Amino acid sequence: MTNPRATGSELPESDAALRKEAARLARRVGQLESTLREVELARDANTGLLDRIMAELEVERARSRDLLLNILPQSIIDRLNGGERVIADRFDDVAVVFSDFVGFTEISARLPVATIVSSLNEMFSGFDAACAALGVEKIKTIGDAYLAAAGLPRSNWESDSGSTAGHIHAAADLALTMLSVVDAAGPPWRIRIGIHNGPVVAGVIGTSKFVYDLWGDAVNVASRLEASSEPSRVQVSASIAAATTGAFVVEPRGQVELKGKGSTETFFLVGRTPTG
16 A cells, blocks of 8 residues: 555655756756847947947048059059059050249248148149049149149040040140139249140059159150240140140240250140130
8 A cells, every 4th residue: 555644755855856956947047048148248249349340441441542542543553453563554645734833942941831831732732623623643743843644544535526635625624723723822822834745654663652653755845844834824735735726725935945855836825715
């Protein structure tokens, strides 16, 4: 026969053991749930941190691209990113714009340094904005001189007549805008500008500091035209005058002695031809 006392005593012991095990399991589940919550919080925090890092990285990449665009054309940056190590191109017809400030040495000797730098920065920034708007490539500044070129592959130009002279018209518009920028700056600032077109070689030189530069007779002649121009005027070659006739007002100057070129026929670019 079954002992009722034994059975009654065993049931409470078994029930107590079950309650004890259930309590242990409940504590364990609670611990696991707490750990899971901590893991989820850590995951969310890491995801947020990763998102912030990626956003900051993209900002820095954009800043680096903008800085590179200040010294290299976008097409050249793309080629360097594509693995090209030697960038050198020949262009058959590029319009070169060269400018220099009149009497800069004297001006720099009598004006405060901060005033000179501030004025140059304001005017050069105006030149840069005009280059961007017209699709002309700023090449570099050399002291107080400014060199730009139209006809490089960065942009496409449409002239008033739809001819291939569009890049020359862009160079002419740039020169006229530069005159306006300097005129707005007022005394003592005046500028001379020269424009010529022809074949050039363009390429990237340097390793730690990249420079995109131009070489060729067109650059040299543009520089000579600037040097022999009159203050606040744009002196151009015969080829530039021929390409701008109709869309621009061009005034014959006659024969001018250019260093290294001899007697050369030149013209003054006066402005856009009035419409209507």
